[in-house]
Amino acid sequence: QRKGLGKAAVCAMLLYGAEKLNIERFFCKINDNNTASIKLFESLGFAQCDYAECFKQVELELKLPLLELQRKLRTYGEYREVSCPNE
Numbered sequence: 001q002r003k004g005l006g007k008a009a010v011c012a013m014l015l016y017g018a019e020k021l022n023i024e025r026f027f028c029k030i031n032d033n034n035t036a037s038i039k040l041f042e043s044l045g046f047a048q049c050d051y052a053e054c055f056k057q058v059e060l061e062l063k064l065p066l067l068e069l070q071r072k073l074r075t076y077g078e079y080r081e082v083s084c085p086n087e
Helices: 005-020 035-043 066-074
Strands: 026-031 047-052 057-062
Touching (some): 005 066, 026 035, 035 057
Antiparallel strands (some): 047 057
16 A cells, blocks of 8 residues: 555556547545545545435546646556456
8 A cells, every 4th residue: 555556547547548438527436434545536636526425425526628637647657558368
């Protein structure tokens, strides 16, 4: 923990979604007692947009223009596509 692997993984996922799948809006739901994950997503520009009391989950949204999203996320690293070996 605290080695930046979570942030790198989230950034890679967001970049892939934005660049390869043309996704422009991202949402996540996190249990409200998972403060580390909430802080991670907030550090990337996510903001709370809803709260589900029945599930005790915070919903966060990130909505940035593609170029701004790419610029922001590339400061945390790049992603590369790899194929899974056949078993």
